[in-house]
Amino acid sequence: MPGETIKMVGIRRNPNEPLGLTVEVDEHDQLVVARIIAGGMIDRQGLLHPGDVILEVNGVQVNTPEDLQTEISRAKESVTLKIGPSLEEEMKSARIMMGGGQVKKNIDSGKKLTCYMRALFDYDPAEDNLVPCQELGLAFQRGDILQIINVKDPNWWQARHVGEDNAIGLIPSQELEERRQAYVPPEADYVHKISICGTRISKKKRKTMYKTKQNNEFDKADLMLYEEVTKMPPFKRKTLVLIGVAGVGRRTLKNRLINSDPDKFGSVLPHTTRQPRPLEESGKAYWFTDRETMEQEVKENKFLEFGEHNGNLYGTHLDSVRDVIRQGKMCVLDCSPTALKILHNSAEFMPYVIFIAAPGMEQLKQLYSERRSAHGSVRSLAFDRQSSIRYSSRRAKTLESLASLYEDDDLISAVEESALLQRKYDKYLDQVIINEDFDVTFRAVTDALEALSHEHQWVPVNWIY
Numbered sequence: 001m002p003g004e005t006i007k008m009v010g011i012r013r014n015p016n017e018p019l020g021l022t023v024e025v026d027e028h029d030q031l032v033v034a035r036i037i038a039g040g041m042i043d044r045q046g047l048l049h050p051g052d053v054i055l056e057v058n059g060v061q062v063n064t065p066e067d068l069q070t071e072i073s074r075a076k077e078s079v080t081l082k083i084g085p086s087l088e089e090e091m092k093s094a095r096i097m098m099g100g101g102q103v104k105k106n107i108d109s110g111k112k113l114t115c116y117m118r119a120l121f122d123y124d125p126a127e128d129n130l131v132p133c134q135e136l137g138l139a140f141q142r143g144d145i146l147q148i149i150n151v152k153d154p155n156w157w158q159a160r161h162v163g164e165d166n167a168i169g170l171i172p173s174q175e176l177e178e179r180r181q182a183y184v185p186p187e188a189d190y191v192h193k194i195s196i197c198g199t200r201i202s203k204k205k206r207k208t209m210y211k212t213k214q215n216n217e218f219d220k221a222d223l224m225l226y227e228e229v230t231k232m233p234p235f236k237r238k239t240l241v242l243i244g245v246a247g248v249g250r251r252t253l254k255n256r257l258i259n260s261d262p263d264k265f266g267s268v269l270p271h272t273t274r275q276p277r278p279l280e281e282s283g284k285a286y287w288f289t290d291r292e293t294m295e296q297e298v299k300e301n302k303f304l305e306f307g308e309h310n311g312n313l314y315g316t317h318l319d320s321v322r323d324v325i326r327q328g329k330m331c332v333l334d335c336s337p338t339a340l341k342i343l344h345n346s347a348e349f350m351p352y353v354i355f356i357a358a359p360g361m362e363q364l365k366q367l368y369s370e371r372r373s374a375h376g377s378v379r380s381l382a383f384d385r386q387s388s389i390r391y392s393s394r395r396a397k398t399l400e401s402l403a404s405l406y407e408d409d410d411l412i413s414a415v416e417e418s419a420l421l422q423r424k425y426d427k428y429l430d431q432v433i434i435n436e437d438f439d440v441t442f443r444a445v446t447d448a449l450e451a452l453s454h455e456h457q458w459v460p461v462n463w464i465y
Contacts, residue, residue, distance in 0.1 A: 006055070009047045009081045017041055019072065022132040022170075023054065023065050031055075031062055037136055038149045038158050039168045048083070050152075056082035115148040116162065117226040118458060120427045121181075123171060130180075131170060132156065138169025142426065145229065145458055146171065177225045224427050229458045230465075236452055237352040239321065239331045240265070240445075241343060243425065244356035245418045249435050250334040253356065256442055257332055266329035268320035271303075274312040287317070305339045321349065330449075337421060340428040347463040352452065354445060355429045358418035359436040 013019065020040015026032050033052045042048050054062060057071035058080050072079060125137020138159055140146060149168055150158040155176040160168045172180070240257075242250040258265045269283065273291040282288040294313050298306055306315030316335060324331035333339075333351075343351040422432065431448055435441045 007083050009083050011042070011045060011047065011079045011081065012077060013041060013075070013079055015076070018133075018135050020136070021048065022136065023068060024132075025064060029063070031064065031068065034132065035150075035153055035156070035158075035170075037168055037170070039160075048081075053084045054081055055084055115151075116229050116231070116458070117146050117148055117159075118229045119144045119146055120225055120227060121177070125170070128172070130172075130176075133170070136170050138171050140171065146226075174225050178223050181225070182223055227427070228461045230461050232457050232459050232464065234452065234454050234456065236449075237330065237350045238325050239333055239343060239349045239351040240449065241340065241351045241353045242332070242334045242356055243337050243340070243353060243421070243429070244435075245358055245414050245421060247414060248356050248358050248418065249438060249441070250356050252438065253435075253441060253445065254332050254334050256438075257445065260446075264329060265332050266324040266327060267332050268316055268324060270314050271317050271320075272312055272314045274314075287320070304333075304342060305336050325349075337425045337428075340425055344428050344460070345462065350459070350463055352449065353428050353430050354448070355422055355425070355432045356441070357422060357432055357434045358415045359434050360415070 011019070018040070020037040020042045022034045022037075023031055024034045030053045033048055033050050033054065035050055036043050036048060054068060056062060057068060058075055059082075060071050062068045062071055119140045119142060122141050124139050125131045125134050126139075128134070128137060131137045138146075138161075140161070145162040146159045147162050148157055148159050151173070153173070155173050156170045157173050158168050159171045160166055242254055244250050254267065258267055269285065269287055271287045271289055271294060273289060273294050274286070276282065276286075276288050280286070280288075291313060294306075294315065297303060297317070298313075298315070302318055303315040304318050304321065306313060308314070316333070316339075321331050321333070331349075333343075340351075340353060343349045344353075422429070433441050433444050
């Protein structure tokens, strides 16, 4: 290495603050600076740059990250580094000189940017064996808003928590976390612990438009880890979506909301291919249509959701949702969670999604009891005490016990299914309310909607741009 390319860099350090850089051994066995953390000690002093080769620390030769860490820990307030350019940079310079100095300037991919992401998973760098430096890792929880500072490294972004003056740290990129959470064939996996820093990764993506009929296929393939968001002034959402397991009280809550303020809230009538019963009119309880028309509109993705029951199609038409919105009302939907992706990815519907979680066993029993007294039994397992079994009191008690046990099993299943549903669709949820009391739940929903009118909101960027 030519002597004139060597430089000495003096750094004054705070023993309680990390230097704010990571290093790696490149293919030429050089100890190079892999990244510099924005806002860190090295970045503030501006004396080192990614790609610089560290030769010595306070006169001691260093060849590995472990050597560097040992010598830095021995140093006190001042550290002198002997720095040289990388062999790759020298080879580039030689090629430029040989080419007569004609070179095209590339856009700096490491430029600082202003971008905000909502984290959709939990991350603890202390449990990550891939993070280049655990002390520089930034822990976060699902739902946290992160300001992304630098995305030059395809595997590790630099970020910080919004609303706090905390130091900038490293978080796994979308691409790296995808590879960790999804299966990647060995021949296509370019992420390894040894060479992860600075690894260039290219990935071919198949572009397909998202459609209602292919909802399940998209949900199987899509792995959403970060969502780009932007902060907006207070505004009212266009739809309110109530999600939860059957029997948790969504329908009751929806009806109570609409009845409490019919000028503010509205609902949609489902479409069906069922034949109208006597005295039934289209537009009263259902919109009646023929099967051929409905199947064609399903193919054209005009339905938010659809299904078949007793040989008849039922579904929620997107135009019905639009009609309620055009009336200046918030459209209240208690749809299937599979419809959330369509609503969430559309600026047209701007949903506020509330998950109505199942309460504990005793509260759920009470809810079922109230529902049974209001609408009749919700179970099909019932018997007539006036029938022949009245002659066998033992058999009657046995059937009662079986019915109770059967219902308890259903309640347990409801609680388990509720928890599973919440985890699966958590990325779309704005709020979770445990429905232990209808009055309390109703007030919680109205309070949340009122807050939207005077609080700033973080919303997906595709709603705005």
